[in-house]
Amino acid sequence: xxxxxxxxxxEKKVLQGERLSREDGIRLFHCHDLAWLxxxxxxxxxxxxxxxxxxxxxxxxxxxxxxxxxxxxCAFGRDAGDKGAYAMTKEQAIGLVREALKDPDMGGLHxxxxxxxTWSFEQYLGxxxxxxxxxxxxxxxxxxxxxxxxxxxxxxxxxxxxxxKLKAAGLKAIAGGGAEILSDRVRQELCPNKATAExxxxxARTAHQLGIPTNASMLxxxxxxxxxxVDHLLKLRNLQDETHGFQTFICFPFLPKHTKLGQRIxxxxxxxxxxxxxxxxxxLDNFRNIKAYxxxxxxxxAQVALGFGANDxxxxxxxxxxxxxxxxxxxxxxxxxxxxxxxxEAGRVPALCDCNFNIIRTID
Ligand code: SF4
Numbered sequence: 001x002x003x004x005x006x007x008x009x010x011e012k013k014v015l016q017g018e019r020l021s022r023e024d025g026i027r028l029f030h031c032h033d034l035a036w037l038x039x040x041x042x043x044x045x046x047x048x049x050x051x052x053x054x055x056x057x058x059x060x061x062x063x064x065x066x067x068x069x070x071x072x073x074c075a076f077g078r079d080a081g082d083k084g085a086y087a088m089t090k091e092q093a094i095g096l097v098r099e100a101l102k103d104p105d106m107g108g109l110h111x112x113x114x115x116x117x118t119w120s121f122e123q124y125l126g127x128x129x130x131x132x133x134x135x136x137x138x139x140x141x142x143x144x145x146x147x148x149x150x151x152x153x154x155x156x157x158x159x160x161x162x163x164x165k166l167k168a169a170g171l172k173a174i175a176g177g178g179a180e181i182l183s184d185r186v187r188q189e190l191c192p193n194k195a196t197a198e199x200x201x202x203x204a205r206t207a208h209q210l211g212i213p214t215n216a217s218m219l220x221x222x223x224x225x226x227x228x229x230v231d232h233l234l235k236l237r238n239l240q241d242e243t244h245g246f247q248t249f250i251c252f253p254f255l256p257k258h259t260k261l262g263q264r265i266x267x268x269x270x271x272x273x274x275x276x277x278x279x280x281x282x283x284l285d286n287f288r289n290i291k292a293y294x295x296x297x298x299x300x301x302a303q304v305a306l307g308f309g310a311n312d313x314x315x316x317x318x319x320x321x322x323x324x325x326x327x328x329x330x331x332x333x334x335x336x337x338x339x340x341x342x343x344x345e346a347g348r349v350p351a352l353c354d355c356n357f358n359i360i361r362t363i364d
Contacts, residue, residue, distance in 0.1 A: 004033060014040055020283055025230035028279045034271060041278035041309030048288060049311040052351045052362065053343045057336055058108045058315035059100035061142075063088050063127060067114030069146075071191035073180070073222055075258035077114050087116060090130045097135055103316070105336060108355035109135070110317075111142030112175050115194070121155035121162065125169055132170025139355040140170050145203035145214075146178030149195035159206050167212055173355060174207050176215025176250050181224040182235045189223060190261075201239055208245025213356070216246045216287075220276055221254040221268035222261060229276070233283040240286045247357060248289035248312055251277050252296050270301050274308045281309025289357065294334065299342060306346040313339060 010024050020028075031037055064087040067077035078085035088096075100106055109131060113124070124143075132140055143151075143166065151162045180187065182197035195203070204214045216236045220229055240246050253268040253276075254261075268276075281290050292310035294302035295317065302313055317333045336352075340363050343350040350363040 004036070007031060007033070007036070011036075011040060014044060014282060017285075019285055022230055022234060025233065025279060025283050026227055028282065029226040029229065029275070031275070034275055034278075037275055037278045038308040041281040042307050044281055044285075045290070045309050045311050051347075051349045052311065052359070053306060053346070053348045054289065054312040054351055054353045054357060054359075055336075055339045055343065056107050056315040056353055056355055057103055057105040058110055058317060058355065059097060059106060060317050061088075061093055061096060061109055061111045061131070063093060063111065063113040063124070064116050064119070065114050066116050068117045069115050069191060069194045071194065072260045073190055073219065073254055073256075075255075080117065087119070088127070090127050093127050093131060094134050097131060097138070101135070103336075105352065105360075106138065107352075107360070108139035108141060108315075110175060110355075111140065112144055112177055113147065115147065115150045121151040121157070121165075124151065125165060128166065128171060129169040136170075139172050141173040141175055141215075141355050142166075142171055144175045144178035145200035146195045148174070148203045148207075149199045159203055160210070163203075163207055163210055163212060167210065171212070173247065174203070174212055174214035176217040176248070177252075179217045179232070179236075180219045181222075181228050182232045183224065183228045186222075186224050186228060197235070201235065204239060204245065205243060208243035213245055213247045215248050215250060215291075216240075217250040217252055218276075218280070219252045219254055221272065222256070222265055229279075230283065233280060237284055237286060240284070244286070246287060248291050249280055249284055249287045250291040250293050250314075251280055252293060255296060270304075273297055273301055274305060277305045277310055278308040294342075299334070299338075303342045303346055306343070306348055313343065315339075 013020060065076050065078050066080050066085050066087055148162055152159045179200055184197055207214050218232050253273050256262045256265045256267055289312045290310045291312040291314055292302040292305035293314050316336055340350045352360045
């Protein structure tokens with residue numbers, strides 16, 4: 001594959017299916033040969049997943065943007081009474097989904113929200129249950145490790161009990177957000193009011209023990225070091241070794257524009273986005289799926305990322321809010337035809353899947 005002399009040992013390890021070490025991961029972040037890095041990640045993707053690229057037809061439901069956490073990197077959260085603050089009723093949430101259901105391929109909902117200061121766990125649970133009863137055909141993925149930790153704290157229940165109740169109400173999988181960087185140093189500085197790294201991992205571990213799959217993510221490009229990015233990937237890899245419950249890994253480049261960090265932090269470059277995608281594929285050797293989330297990467301970068309290790313491009317989304325409040329310049333939703341075109345142009349085979357990666361149909 002033509003690695004430079006300096007990286008021949010890593011290339012050899014990858015081609016022999018040997019696990020990369022922390023030191024290897026850090027060295028890869030200092031590699032300037034992006035084309036080689038991409039080719040190596042693409043090789044692993046090809047071996048592991050073939051040419052299929054997953055997408056789904058889904059709808060994001062953000063029940064409220066009122067949030068007690070005030071994370072420094074967030075442009076979505078508001079205080080009650082702020083301009084643009086909202087909290088949906090059950091009926092409004094159902095109305096939003098009903099509108100999205102005009103698309104006959106709609107397969108699932110992605111429900112994530114702020115940590116509302118006065119909502120009880122029962123209120124979140126009640127809306128989830130109502131969505132499930134109204135739309136039993138839709139796959140319900142929702143709530144991050146941060147929200148579930150919050151539910152346990154406000155209800156006095158354990159994380160396990162919260163998850164059991166959510167599962168009984170129709171929840172099928174947990175969303176991957178809220179992991180940010182799994183480092184106490186970073187979290188203490190950027191988001192001290194929400195789940196710690198250990199609490200986030202504990203939700204994922206407990207969910208997997210209960211048979212609830214979860215996603216994993218990494219929000220990068222803010223105050224973290226490259227070593228902390230690698231350590232983050234290793235924490236996910238270790239947990240995956242233990243439980244095998246993560247379905248996909250999503251790279252989220254930080255969008256600083258409308259956040260408190262916007263003055264001092266510049267948005268990641270395409271170069272950084274692509275190397276991070278490739279290194280995630282190489283380090284997370286026990287994850288089958290790596291997602292190029294077009295909302296944050298932008299559609300063109302997500303398309304190129306399909307050649308840097310990604311085999312999943314998320315979904316149509318219908319109407320994205322969280323990242324657009326942070327200044328995302330991508331569209332709020334994509335048509336299925338556009339997603340199919342993007343994947344085909346990259347020389348790959350689009351596969352409409354449900355939110356559990358079961359293929360509904362492939363498009364030739
Ligand atoms: S990132 Fe999530 S928890 Fe933090 S302020 Fe925003 S909505 Fe709230």
